[in-house]
Amino acid sequence: MILSAAIFITLIGLLGYLHFVKIDQETLLIIDSLGIQMTSTYASGKESTTFIEMGKVKDVIINEAIYMQKVIYYLCILLNDPMEPNGISQVVPVFQSAKPRLDCLIEVYRSCQEILAHGKATSTSP
Numbered sequence: 001m002i003l004s005a006a007i008f009i010t011l012i013g014l015l016g017y018l019h020f021v022k023i024d025q026e027t028l029l030i031i032d033s034l035g036i037q038m039t040s041t042y043a044s045g046k047e048s049t050t051f052i053e054m055g056k057v058k059d060v061i062i063n064e065a066i067y068m069q070k071v072i073y074y075l076c077i078l079l080n081d082p083m084e085p086n087g088i089s090q091v092v093p094v095f096q097s098a099k100p101r102l103d104c105l106i107e108v109y110r111s112c113q114e115i116l117a118h119g120k121a122t123s124t125s126p
Helices: 002-020 102-124
Strands: 023-031 035-042 047-053 057-067 070-080 088-093
Touching: 002 035, 023 102, 057 088, 057 102, 070 102
Parallel strands: none
Antiparallel strands: 023 035, 035 047, 057 070, 070 088
8 A cells, every 4th residue: 555655656757857948849930020939849749828018139149157066058038127218128048958059059149149130130121
């Protein structure tokens, strides 16, 4: 009976881990006239989507952090501060589960900057 209870608790814990914690895939979709959509797909199939309007986006950057004995790089979205035009209200990390290498991040960063520059050019032109 104790063994059955331990197996049951382990299975419930595993299902909870797969449903709420283990992210299987992360995607980033940028549409220059609308905004940025970040989607995380969990191992159970559950999806979590976050959308940021383009008017709130100040820039997309590659940031670095020191973790233990190594430097990790991650892509971030800087959001405009509504109170101060030159300020930043929030820094939103894009890939929170996946840790892509720097060369992959640079490729994504260049694509993001190209789309953001195109969006700013079309919004300022008459």
